[in-house]
Amino acid sequence: MKRYLRFAVVAAVLAVVAAACGGNTTSPTGTGTDTGDPTDIPRGGTLTIAHTQDFFNGLDPTQEYYSVSWEFLRCCMARTLLSYTGRPADEGGGVPQPDLATALPTVSEDQLTWTFTIKPGVMFGSPLGREIEAQDFANAIQRLSDPKINSESYPFYYTAISGFSDAKGKPVEGMVVVDAKTLEVRLDQPEPDIPYLFSLAASAPLPQELLDTHYDAVELGQFLVSSGPYEWEGMDQIALSDKEPPSGMDIEKSYVLVRNPFYDQATDDLRQSYVDRIEVTSYAGEVQELLDKVDAGAIDWCVDCLATSATLKLYQGDPELQQRLIIHPSDALAYTGLNVFEAPFDDVHVRKAVNWALDKQALWILAGGPPAGTVAGHFVPSGMMGGLNVDYNPYETPNNEGDIEAAKAEMALSKYDTDGDGVCDAEECTFDALTVTGDNDAIKALQIAQESYAPLGITLNIKAINYNALVDKCSTLVGHTPYCQAGWGKDYPSPYTFFFPLLDAGANGSNYSFMGATADDLTAAGYSGFETDAAGLGSPNITADIVACRQIAIGPDQDACWAALDAKVMEEIAPLIPRRFPNDIDVLGARIVNYEYDQFAGIGAIDHIAVSP
């Protein structure tokens, strides 16, 4: 299941309707303590993890585009030039720190050259056991440029690097190896997110010895030479020329990580790596069974199990068990996308009217109430904007139940309300609302929306279709779909990874508003009557605003710019209806005595987990 589907599921299908959920705290709780004194926390032992959704690409760092995979790579196997501490945002967990680089990169005055210095003495794991060098990072970007490898990945973030788009698997001219420990990243245009981009797994160093023997997609992951504290069990028993993967790598079944004998903790300020061994198993069964196993101590953690109502009821009702229930705000959003070029949402007043009308409280209760997150009043999770806009909600209504009078007042300004009575008169106000077959909670959510919009004269024809067909209809201009429920989570801790994919990337497949689409694309897809700006983009769009924010260095000033853009999006354009900021919920086994939430990956930080002896 794709990441965005995972978040859509979190947004719409957290099946919690337990009475015990009402009114309980949503503040994060910890288990054990990270006392700040690591010597108090036991080291050693085996951590057993299960997951219901396997890694998508065998933990191939170039290809993996999934938060759980990213956590395994970050914690354990793929250090990067910069990385994260594996802590919550309010403890600095959202800011990239030097990892394989000695310090944050220096940047030239023209913003076109970023220079990294590689830490000495950091070694690749078995079977290589050699020092990591600048060329290994250039290899990674070279492989990322290969269209035969990168189609499931995120190469579009790196196109500012000189020669990246043309390299197609050959050396990228913008990745300059000055010497063994100095890497220059040369750009065609300024890219302020370079620190973020070189904290992503695709930028992790790849030794040439591995590329020469196991270059292909997914296959590389099975033989991944670790740069982190752990490696596949059995890597010390194979040669890279072997055809059979190490014993600890049984793709789609089980994975075993053991300590990397060449890892030096002294070179790593970010990771704790308490356990000696990590066993991960794929499980295709009922989630409740897995959670029962966690409760019984048979496994320590199900990394992607959505807590069921039964489990939440059990854990929240028991003070001791409550310590093992971790509820933490994630950097995600459940929302409804509005196609700003498709009637009736080509009229901003209709978009604003539905924002006023929607009963978000009912949707929140449907999703499970307090454990499921908080009602969203704006677009980007506040934690990603330095805590700004946390109480900002331009469509705030009593108890979040919607304000039909305000909605009608807005609708009366719309071209689709010819007599100004606040009720849409046009047939365009009856349209299909699509959801996935079998997703009962999503259907109920649409029914709630239908009831909310009915006084406005808006009628949703709720249709359940195959997931792949739904994605096609919602994410292509030719689908002419005006209204789509969706969810989204960040790629890295910058609001850019919300604004660009969802509101600026034209028809890139995740943008259900289609803002940023060119006039030519719109015309080709059969749209007409839309406005066009000087850049040839359909209007409205926020392309220039995004560019402006990205020209500000990462920090409070940039946060303020994003927050202002967040407000502009909500108040002036309203291309979506934010519904809920979901929480991440982890249920931990009794053996776990230390846990931290990794804000970057949005799950527990595996390297911070310690188990009792």
Add this chain to the structure above:
Amino acid sequence: MGRYLIRRVLFGVLVLFVISMLTFLIFMKLPAGDPARRLAGRQPTPEILDQIRENYGLNDSFLTQYWRFARGLIPLPGFFLNEEIYYSWANRQAVKGEIAEAFQYTAVLTAGAVVLWLAIGIPIGILSALKRRSIADRAAMTFALVGVSFPTFWLGYLLIFAFYYKLGWAPPTGVEIGDGPIETALKGKYLLAWITLAVTSAAFYTRVVRGNMLETLSEDYIRTARAKGLSDRRVTYKHAFRASVTPVVTMLGLDMAGLLAGAVITEQVFVLPGLGRYAIRALEGQDFPPVMAVTLLAALFIVVANLVVDVIYAALDPRVRYT
């Protein structure tokens, strides 16, 4: 007989060809969504989609694409399910290996279910025929009616609810971490699945055996055998049963072939990683190579089973001769 077999084999090849073409046509020309989009990451830009189509040959002509997959169905080394073409688009693993693994779970499911339904269906059918219009007969027919009326998924969930959730007698569904099909069976995790499959089939076989027995028992040669003084037991089991079991053999062959291709619903209900579940996962993910491979495998089972049962039929019934 030799000419007959050759004709049947050639016809079987034709059938498989048509099925492969139809499968390809349905998947490629009538997809529920763009396969390239399914293969992309979560920001499928037009450029990425184009690249995926290039990588997977989705832009090639229909016949070129078809021939690429059809070659992999030729049962010769180097061709059959070759790893260059027949790898899962989802995880890049060779379809051959994945099918081989999934087949083991399906085989155990099928074997157990077959034993159970024969052990239930045939004796009840015989008893019912011999005790016609008795209480036993009526009970057997009631069982047959109820059994064939149960939807498989409903019966499966009902059994899980009763024996796992309520009574705690059955183990949870799914395969334990690290267990193969035999270990899973030894832990009792197949039992309810076997019963689910067996009930419906046993009911059906009961009716068939009963009907055949009744028809056979009214034949002249049976009357003659009795008139000659043969015992009831000998008449029933040596003469009548043999004649009436012949259609059962035919049915059994086809039913087993169908199950070996993947008892989709049962495997889904009981979370058994067999061929049926593998096929469902591939279909949901628009993962064409496994879809094609499993579909043709299923068709192959049926074609071969048809041929085998016809040969066995001729062996069992001397009146049957093929030319």
